[in-house]
Amino acid sequence: MAEKVLMKGNEALAEAAICAGCRHFFGYPITPQTELAAYMAKKMPKIGGTYLQAESELAAINMVLGASAAGVRAMTSSSSPGISLKTEGISYLAGCDLPALIINVQRGGPGLGGIQPSQSDYWQATKATGHGDFQILVFAPSTIQEMVDLVFLAFDLGDKYRMPAMILLDGMLGQMMEPVVLPEAGKTVVPDRPWAADGHKNKRPHNIINSLYLDPLKLEQTNIERFKRYEKIKGTEQRCEELHTEDADIIIVAYGASSRVCRNAVAAARAQGIKAGMIRPITLWPFPVDTIQKRLVSAKAFLTVEMSMGQMVDDVRLAVNGAKPVHFFGRTGGIIPSPPEVLEQIELINGGI
Amino acid sequence: MRPDLNLLLAGFGGQGLLFGGKVVAYCGLIENREISWLPSYGPEMRGGTANCSVCISDEPIGSPLVLSPNALIVMNLPSLEKFIDTVEAGGSVFIDSSMISKRVDRKDINVFYIPATKLAEENDLKGLANMVLVGKLCKELGFCSKETLFAAMEKSVPPSKAELLEKNKKALQIGIDYL
Numbered sequence: 354m355a356e357k358v359l360m361k362g363n364e365a366l367a368e369a370a371i372c373a374g375c376r377h378f379f380g381y382p383i384t385p386q387t388e389l390a391a392y393m394a395k396k397m398p399k400i401g402g403t404y405l406q407a408e409s410e411l412a413a414i415n416m417v418l419g420a421s422a423a424g425v426r427a428m429t430s431s432s433s434p435g436i437s438l439k440t441e442g443i444s445y446l447a448g449c450d451l452p453a454l455i456i457n458v459q460r461g462g463p464g465l466g467g468i469q470p471s472q473s474d475y476w477q478a479t480k481a482t483g484h485g486d487f488q489i490l491v492f493a494p495s496t497i498q499e500m501v502d503l504v505f506l507a508f509d510l511g512d513k514y515r516m517p518a519m520i521l522l523d524g525m526l527g528q529m530m531e532p533v534v535l536p537e538a539g540k541t542v543v544p545d546r547p548w549a550a551d552g553h554k555n556k557r558p559h560n561i562i563n564s565l566y567l568d569p570l571k572l573e574q575t576n577i578e579r580f581k582r583y584e585k586i587k588g589t590e591q592r593c594e595e596l597h598t599e600d601a602d603i604i605i606v607a608y609g610a611s612s613r614v615c616r617n618a619v620a621a622a623r624a625q626g627i628k629a630g631m632i633r634p635i636t637l638w639p640f641p642v643d644t645i646q647k648r649l650v651s652a653k654a655f656l657t658v659e660m661s662m663g664q665m666v667d668d669v670r671l672a673v674n675g676a677k678p679v680h681f682f683g684r685t686g687g688i689i690p691s692p693p694e695v696l697e698q699i700e701l702i703n704g705g706i
Numbered sequence: 707m708r709p710d711l712n713l714l715l716a717g718f719g720g721q722g723l724l725f726g727g728k729v730v731a732y733c734g735l736i737e738n739r740e741i742s743w744l745p746s747y748g749p750e751m752r753g754g755t756a757n758c759s760v761c762i763s764d765e766p767i768g769s770p771l772v773l774s775p776n777a778l779i780v781m782n783l784p785s786l787e788k789f790i791d792t793v794e795a796g797g798s799v800f801i802d803s804s805m806i807s808k809r810v811d812r813k814d815i816n817v818f819y820i821p822a823t824k825l826a827e828e829n830d831l832k833g834l835a836n837m838v839l840v841g842k843l844c845k846e847l848g849f850c851s852k853e854t855l856f857a858a859m860e861k862s863v864p865p866s867k868a869e870l871l872e873k874n875k876k877a878l879q880i881g882i883d884y885l
Binding site for chain 2: 357359384385468469524525528529530531532613614615616617620689691692
């Protein structure tokens with residue numbers, strides 16, 4: 354087995370992307386994501402890849418679009434305000450049915466906000482990463498090993514379904530170090546892209562990559578076809594981790610950094626004899642609706658914990674659909690909730706059920 | 707099961723606290739335990755207060771942010787004042803007494819005063835007070851063997867800075883030997 358190394362989240366994401374066959378990175382610096390771009394700047398030229406610091410986020414995402422259209426694995430990374438600038442390009446990527454990996458190391462917002470960890474881009478990532486009718490795949494790692502694994506999955510599923518994929522994390526996960534085992538480099542097979550607009554010496558009719566449809570009927574039909582694909586993804590690609598949910602009265606729903614805090618709180622609650630558990634979404638889109646609904650009978654209440662004013666809680670409420678109470682607790686602006694704060698919420702809910 | 711280490715290292719940016727934390731984290735990695743290392747980041751890295759959380763455990767680590775440390779290494783007064791009350795009862799505090807003249811009032815914790823900056827300078831190891839404190843931490847808490855600590859140092863110093871390895875090891879030894 355490969356050696357366990359200590360790596361920062363941001364650097365592990367970069368190394369994993371390289372291992373997954375990505376040789377084209379386009380970015381623009383922003384805290385707390387910068388180590389990712391810096392790692393790429395150092396490594397890509399040595400392995401025949403392209404690292405390009407664009408003149409703006411807008412330029413970077415359009416370079417990703419161009420590279421992906423030409424048939425290569427391409428990616429970009431940024432943090433919240435930078436992702437907002439990239440949303441136009443992400444919508445075009447979706448409209449062109451192009452895969453691409455986008456990493457958002459979230460910080461507090463809105464506006465320039467702050468630079469400390471946050472989860473307040475959930476709505477943006479899962480509901481509207483740009484204008485128009487579309488979804489992107491959204492993954493939410495909670496450990497550095499999982500970041501590495503999800504980079505591979507995000508590239509592979511992006512290719513499989515021809516759509517952009519996002520890895521949504523936050524400044525805490527980006528900055529922290531944990532042991533990680535990297536997969537062997539050079540083992541990845543990047544799938545063929547027969548749709549790519551690359552050179553082919555007139556061997557086939559030329560491919561067109563476009564998102565402009567002036568005929569409303571044609572645009573409607575294209576969107577309907579795309580949403581059939583989304584339905585299939587919702588049926589097959591939901592992922593989550595369950596912790597002590599079988600007998601849990603109170604089920605926490607939390608992802609990423611806040612799920613780590615909740616892991617401590619669940620352990621503390623169990624130590625007091627409170628039957629607490631957790632569902633940790635690994636895919637935020639598709640949201641793990643099936644697992645939440647599976648636990649509707651046994652659970653007495655749900656508690657969503659986020660580093661935001663309450664965004665994912667909407668999806669939890671939709672999944673629960675009024676069957677059980679859904680509570681919310683969050684800290685925002687760059688504050689990480691503490692395990693005792695979450696435990697207090699669990700105790701409050703436990704007193705009322 | 708071995709006890710958890712929830713360590714906070716705090717001081718000015720540039721005192722090497724993040725690096726000190728990395729060496730401690732590597733000790734856990736070498737002994738195949740669960741570990742996390744989390745730095746503060748942002749403007750405080752440019753000369754203000756910097757701190758770093760390190761967790762070592764036999765269980766998967768939840769929040770990597772250490773709010774109630776059972777060990778604190780502290781290298782400036784603002785950090786001592788900020789964090790001293792957060793230390794768990796029974797915990798240990800390692801103070802660079804050449805940087806901080808204040809004494810700690812709390813009676814429910816173990817406090818070690820080490821003139822780390824002075825010791826480093828006297829031994830031609832300027833800037834390695836961090837390692838003197840890490841050496842003392844390891845000796846007093848025994849969370850890993852001396853061999854592991856030195857091996858962790860070897861993993862933490864990049865090959866391009868190999869000339870610093872011996873100096874760092876010497877600083878660790880001074881901390882281990884300090885009574």
